[in-house]
Amino acid sequence: MNLVYLVPLFPLLGFLINGLLRKSLSKSLIGIIGSGAILASFIVSILLFLQVKEQGALPVEPLFTFINTGTFNIGFAFQVDQLSTIFLLIITGVGFLIHVYSTAYMHDEETKHFGRYFAYLNLFVFSMLLLVLGANYLIMFLGWEGVGLCSYLLIGFWFKVDNYNVAARKAFVMNRIGDVGFLLAMFWLLQKLGTLNYADVFANYKNLSGTDITGITLLLFLGAAGKSAQIPLYTWLPDAMAGPTPVSALIHAATMVTAGIYMIARSNILYTLAPLTENVVAIIGLATAILGATIALKQNDIKKVLAYSTVSQLGYMFLGLGVGAYTGAVFHVMTHAFFKACLFLGAGSVIHAMSGEQDMRYMGGLKKWMPITNITFLLSCLAIAGVPPLSGFFSKDEILAAADLHNPVLYWVGVAGALMTAFYMFRLYAATFLGKFRGTHEHHLHESPAAMTIPLIVLAILAVVGGFIGIPEVFAKDAHWLEHFLAPVFAQSKALQPEHLGDATHELMLMGIVTVLSIVMIVWAWRKYSKYQPAAEEETGLGKVLENKWYVDEAYNAAVVKPVNSFGGFLKNVVEKSGIDGIVNGAGRFVQYSARQLRLLQSGQVGSYLLFMVLSIVVLFLIFWNQGIIIAFIQKIF
Amino acid sequence: MPIQYYIALSATLFCIGIVGVLTRRNAIVIFMCIELMLNAVNLLLVAFSKMQPVAAATNTAARNAANVGIDGQIFVFFIMVVAAAEVSVGLAIIVMMYRNTHSVDVNFLNRLKN
Numbered sequence: 001m002n003l004v005y006l007v008p009l010f011p012l013l014g015f016l017i018n019g020l021l022r023k024s025l026s027k028s029l030i031g032i033i034g035s036g037a038i039l040a041s042f043i044v045s046i047l048l049f050l051q052v053k054e055q056g057a058l059p060v061e062p063l064f065t066f067i068n069t070g071t072f073n074i075g076f077a078f079q080v081d082q083l084s085t086i087f088l089l090i091i092t093g094v095g096f097l098i099h100v101y102s103t104a105y106m107h108d109e110e111t112k113h114f115g116r117y118f119a120y121l122n123l124f125v126f127s128m129l130l131l132v133l134g135a136n137y138l139i140m141f142l143g144w145e146g147v148g149l150c151s152y153l154l155i156g157f158w159f160k161v162d163n164y165n166v167a168a169r170k171a172f173v174m175n176r177i178g179d180v181g182f183l184l185a186m187f188w189l190l191q192k193l194g195t196l197n198y199a200d201v202f203a204n205y206k207n208l209s210g211t212d213i214t215g216i217t218l219l220l221f222l223g224a225a226g227k228s229a230q231i232p233l234y235t236w237l238p239d240a241m242a243g244p245t246p247v248s249a250l251i252h253a254a255t256m257v258t259a260g261i262y263m264i265a266r267s268n269i270l271y272t273l274a275p276l277t278e279n280v281v282a283i284i285g286l287a288t289a290i291l292g293a294t295i296a297l298k299q300n301d302i303k304k305v306l307a308y309s310t311v312s313q314l315g316y317m318f319l320g321l322g323v324g325a326y327t328g329a330v331f332h333v334m335t336h337a338f339f340k341a342c343l344f345l346g347a348g349s350v351i352h353a354m355s356g357e358q359d360m361r362y363m364g365g366l367k368k369w370m371p372i373t374n375i376t377f378l379l380s381c382l383a384i385a386g387v388p389p390l391s392g393f394f395s396k397d398e399i400l401a402a403a404d405l406h407n408p409v410l411y412w413v414g415v416a417g418a419l420m421t422a423f424y425m426f427r428l429y430a431a432t433f434l435g436k437f438r439g440t441h442e443h444h445l446h447e448s449p450a451a452m453t454i455p456l457i458v459l460a461i462l463a464v465v466g467g468f469i470g471i472p473e474v475f476a477k478d479a480h481w482l483e484h485f486l487a488p489v490f491a492q493s494k495a496l497q498p499e500h501l502g503d504a505t506h507e508l509m510l511m512g513i514v515t516v517l518s519i520v521m522i523v524w525a526w527r528k529y530s531k532y533q534p535a536a537e538e539e540t541g542l543g544k545v546l547e548n549k550w551y552v553d554e555a556y557n558a559a560v561v562k563p564v565n566s567f568g569g570f571l572k573n574v575v576e577k578s579g580i581d582g583i584v585n586g587a588g589r590f591v592q593y594s595a596r597q598l599r600l601l602q603s604g605q606v607g608s609y610l611l612f613m614v615l616s617i618v619v620l621f622l623i624f625w626n627q628g629i630i631i632a633f634i635q636k637i638f
Numbered sequence: 639m640p641i642q643y644y645i646a647l648s649a650t651l652f653c654i655g656i657v658g659v660l661t662r663r664n665a666i667v668i669f670m671c672i673e674l675m676l677n678a679v680n681l682l683l684v685a686f687s688k689m690q691p692v693a694a695a696t697n698t699a700a701r702n703a704a705n706v707g708i709d710g711q712i713f714v715f716f717i718m719v720v721a722a723a724e725v726s727v728g729l730a731i732i733v734m735m736y737r738n739t740h741s742v743d744v745n746f747l748n749r750l751k752n
Contacts, residue, residue, distance in 0.1 A: 606744070607660060614656055 004061045004078045006044045007088060008129040010037040014122035022115025030111070031103035034118030038099050038125055042092035049085040057081035057488060060135045060199065067138070072194050079135035079198065083489045086330060086482075087132040087262055090337045094254045095125050097455035101345050102246040104451035105352060117157060117244070124150035128255050132262055136196040137186050140263065144182065144227065147256045148175045154251060155243040167239035174236035178226015182263075185219035188212065202269050202492060210274075217270050217277040221284075224260025228314050231288045235553055238307040245348030248303060253310045253344050254337035261317045261333050265489070268326045272493040282322025282406070286413055289315030291550065293420035297427070298539065298546035302347045302360045305428045309384065310340060312417060316399050319414060324497055325402030326490045327483045331470045332399055334482075335391035338466045339383040342459035346377035349448040349456065350432060355441060360428065361534040365437040369445040372453045374433045376460035381429045383463040385422035386518050391467035393515070398472060400514070401507055415514055422518040426525035434530035474504045474511075644685035651678035665732050665742040669725075676721055683710045683717075 014037030018030050025033070052058060058080040066076040080088075099121060106117050127146025134140045156168030189196060192212055193204055205213070224230070229237035240252045251257070264271055264281070271278055292312030299305045313336050320329035351358055353370060367374045383390040386397070396418060404411035437445075447453065471479040478484070487494070539547050548554075601612070624630050651674055658671030687710020736742055 611660055614660070 002058065002061055003044050003047060004058070004080050004133065005063060007041050007048070007092070008126050008133065010040040010044075011122040011126035011129065013037060015119050015126060018115050018122060019119035022112045022119060025111075025115060027107065027111055027114050028103075030115045030118050031099075034122055035096060035099040035103065037122055038092055038096040041125070041129065042089075042096050045085065045088040045092045048080055049089055052080060052082060052085045053485070060197075062135075072190060074136060074138050074196055076139060077135035077197075078133045078139075080133065081489060082486050083262070083265060083330065084132050086334065086486070087258075088129065090258075090334055091125060091128050091132065091255050094337050094341050094459070095121075095128075095250055097458055098246045098250040098254075098341065098345065101249075101348070101452050101455040102244070104449045105246050105348055106244060113157075117154075120150055120153050120157070121247070121250070124154070124251060124256070128259070131259055135198060137189065137198075137201075138196050140266075141179075141182060141186065144223070144259060144263075145179065147251070147259060148172065148179070148227070151175070151240065151251050151256055154247040155240045157243055157247070161242075164242040167236075167242040171236035171240050174233045175226045178223045178233055181219040181222025181226070185216045185223065188216050188219065198266065202267075205269055205273060208270075213270055214274045214276050217267070217274040218280065220263060220267060220270075221277060221281055224263055224318075225284065226260075227263075228257050228260030228318070229288075229311050230260070230314065230318060231284050231291065234288060234292070234311050235556060237311055238304055238549070241301070241303040241307050245303065245344060245351060248307070249341045249344030249348065252307065253340040257310065257314055258317070258333045258337070261314070261321060261329050264318075264321045265326050265330055268321075268490050269492040269496075271321065272324065272496050278322050278324065280322075282319050282403070282410060285315045285318025285320075285322055286403075286410055286417075287315070288312065289319060289417040290413060290420075291315075293417045293424065294546055295549045296424040297420060298543055300361050300534075301358050302350065302363070302428065302432060303344075303358055305360075305424060306340070306343055306347055309343075309421065309425065310336075312421060313340065313384070316396060316414065316417070319403055319410065320399035323399075323402045323406040323410065324493070325399055326493065327470075327480075327486050328395065328398035328402055330486060331482050332395035335383070335395040335463070335466045338459055339380040339390075339392055339463035342376055342380040342456060342463050343384070345452070345456050345459065346373050346380065349373040349452050350377075352448055352452070353445050354439065355444055357439060360431045362439040363432045363437070364435045364439075364532065365433070366445065367433040370433075370447045372447060372456060376453075376456040377433065378429060379460045380463045381425045382522075383467075385425050385522055386418055386514070387522070388515055389467065391463050391465070394467035394470050394472065397511055397514075398470060401472070401510075404507075404510065411510070415517070418514065419517055419521050422521040423525045426522045427529045430526050430529035431532045434526075435532055438534070472507075474507050641685060641689045644681065644689075648678040648682040648685070651675070651681065663743050663745055665735065665744050668744060669728055669732065673721065673725070676717070680714045680717055683714050687711055687713075 014033050017033050018025070022030065048058070060077050060079045062075045062077040064076050065073060067074040099118070102117065102121065106114055109117065124147060127143045127150060129143070131140050131143025131147060134143060152168050152172040155171050156165050158164050186196060189201060192208055193201055195201060195204075208216070226233045237252055237257065241248055243252070271281070289312045292308045292310075292315060296305050296308035296312065299308060313332070317329045317332050317336070320326070320332060349370065350363065350366060350373060353366070353373075354363065357363070379390070383392040386393045388394075400411055400414050400418070403414050470482040473480065538544065545551065621630070655671045655673075655675030655678060658674065659668050662668055662671065687708070732742060735747075739746055
């Protein structure tokens with residue numbers, strides 16, 4: 001029996017129960033239902049994973065017909081293959097840990113808001129599962145929109161704070177811009193191939209011309225750039241930190257933002273056939289990686305640093321996709337899910353201890369009070385900084401190695417970003433956990449409860465060992481388990497791509513250099529910020545530009561938001577008021593006026609009625625006379 | 639005689655009737671003018687019915703048939719009968735009006751309006 005439909009069913013049930021009964025259930029019950037639903041999905045996902053591992057991709061599972069018209073029909077079908085199972089495990093596994101964490105983190109909320117939170121979170125997991133399970137682009141799009149909605153709802157979870165609503169709206173609008181691209185790509189595919197099923201599209205790619213493929217892939221990439229926070233649509237992600245921290249961990253670091261990578265990895269054959277798009281993806285990915293890293297260097301909000309770090313890491317994933325290292329990108333999605341979720345949850349734990357303070361200038365020395373958070377945070381920082389043999393090292397190295405084979409320039413720019421990553425992560429770590437406490441509520445500080453520390457520990461362990469499923473060729477022959485596992489998904493692309501193996505010594509040497517440089521950066525940041533005292537004076541020069549995020553938000557405001565707003569104001573004040581309202585009110589006024597005038601005709605004088613009658617008849621007579629009807633009539637008689 | 643003369647005569651009568659109805663206030667005169675218009679139409683009907691078959695009939699047999707041109711004239715008899723009934727009622731109303739108001743001025747009846 002096929003269990004696929006159970007995977008999204010559990011979170012959906014959790015959503016319905018928690019959402020509808022949020023006012024009557026107790027907090028502990030809500031937590032158990034919310035987390036239990038994801039745990040159940042996780043167990044089913046493991047079963048599916050084992051099944052796939054055993055016998056390869058499962059046959060597409062049609063549930064019902066979704067759209068059925070004359071020329072095309074789209075089924076509501078689920079597809080479980082190697083790529084989906086990896087994502088299923090990440091989503092449900094990390095999702096479960098974050099649900100458990102949330103039960104403690106959100107405990108101070110009112111019960112109905114607590115229930116609402118878990119309902120949203122379950123709905124999110126449901127949508128995300130739909131996204132990765134769908135067997136055609138439309139189901140993916142459904143999930144795609146669903147996660148966008150949940151992202152909006154959860155960013156604006158504390159809807160009483162106006163800024164948070166603005167951030168939520170920004171995220172939604174940015175995502176919509178990307179969604180337009182996705183939609184257009186789907187229409188294009190439908191028009192050319194008449195189908196959206198992955199199997200049919202990828203089997204018939206030969207029917208698409210070069211322009212079609214380039215156009216479709218670019219439009220799909222626009223969608224991916226919106227969802228996965230790439231230039232030029234990345235600005236929503238840092239603002240999305242307005243949501244509760246576990247949400248940032250789950251949605252804005254581990255799962256939803258990787259949807260774009262999933263989509264491109266899923267359509268890998270199309271991208272392989274469109275070299276232009278591949279270059280665009282690689283360059284935008286790299287640019288985003290660098291931009292995110294530079295901004296992260298100067299942020300003081302602990303969550304903002306992590307947000308820009310996420311933007312930057314997503315950039316690396318797109319770089320991997322762009323240079324054809326699909327496995328590497330998926331690998332990085334996975335390791336990133338582990339260490340970034342751990343980092344966000346650790347940051348949440350810190351914020352929890354600091355009673356809501358997020359500015360790391362007022363932290364410091366937290367190591368003493370929060371040993372578990374400290375050690376897990378440190379391990380994750382090491383992982384993201386790419387210190388061997390932690391997970392981030394393997395996945396980032398795989399992407400960079402592929403970039404090197406593609407073009408050494410990409411490699412060195414990527415390395416620069418990686419070094420910055422090492423620096424800003426340890427700036428964050430040292431400023432938060434080392435040195436002396438610089439805040440005011442020292443007596444408040446405490447380690448978080450077990451419901452928060454256990455997920456941290458599990459994620460930290462995964463962040464440490466997660467890399468061993470993808471050991472590069474140069475260390476051990478055929479040890480890259482993930483590549484073998486995912487091989488069937490990328491087989492078509494592999495066949496088209498010339499296999500060029502790098503020189504092993506060259507690769508090892510580069511690896512060594514990067515590792516040494518990373519460690520140097522770590523030590524530098526460690527020494528510099530462990531005795532960190534916030535500078536009194538304002539930043540100047542480049543530092544100020546970085547602190548203000550390259551003024552991108554301001555530029556967008558000036559270039560897009562303001563003109564649109566003023567155009568809207570013009571429409572509202574001028575076009576609507578004098579144009580539309582004028583027409584409508586004018587019609588009303590005309591009717592009233594003419595009625596007032598016509599009323600005078602009804603005078604009650606029978607004589608005048610008769611006169612009108614006679615005159616009207618004369619007028620009619622003249623008209624018909626003019627048309628010759630009367631003459632014709634008379635002539636016909638005689 | 640050509641039909642045009644009849645048409646002209648009846649149109650003239652009709653117009654005199656209309657003008658009378660529109661301009662006079664004496665109920666009896668108005669009543670007479672209405673009769674005038676009615677009879678203008680009657681005249682036209684008779685004239686048409688007399689002339690029409692002569693012009694329209696295609697063969698001599700039809701033209702000489704006994705009942706040719708009779709329909710319209712019979713119709714006019716009906717009109718005259720109905721008009722006679724109408725006149726008796728109308729004159730009765732006017733008489734009643736005169737008895738009540740000592741006037742046959744139609745404008746005097748405006749008061750009904752309110």
